[in-house]
């Protein structure tokens with residue numbers, strides 16, 4: 001899993017974790033932070049929140065039947081929403097961390113982007129996501145065209 005990009009990736013996961021530590025999540029059960037990175041710089045920072053957003057409404061059919069947190073704003077969506085007016089997001093990468101609330105078992109937890117976020121990221125030209133798994137491990141995922149996924153499922 002640790003390829004030549006691992007130093008780069010760990011750097012931005014650590015930056016995302018710092019943003020998460022500085023953010024007030026209130027009583028939210030999940031504390032996630034996503035940073036969009038292009039050309040080695042952070043272009044936006046997003047946090048999960050309870051409120052819904054235009055993406056979730058757009059992907060209602062996909063969200064239906066999934067866990068209720070799919071109707072809230074995920075950190076990845078928040079990062080895209082904040083940056084999309086300012087800049088072209090294509091070619092950027094997203095780094096997502098989930099900070100544990102109870103840190104007796106470690107600081108970070110699984111933060112793999114859900115299907116709805118993968119749609120959103122793909123549509124904005126973001127093709128690579130890096131996410132925390134736990135304190136020792138992180139995952140890298142290529143964001144595929146969701147249309148191909150549906151074809152495979154049939």
Ligand SMILES: [Zn+2]
Nearest residue numbers: 074113114117
């Ligand atoms: Zn999501």
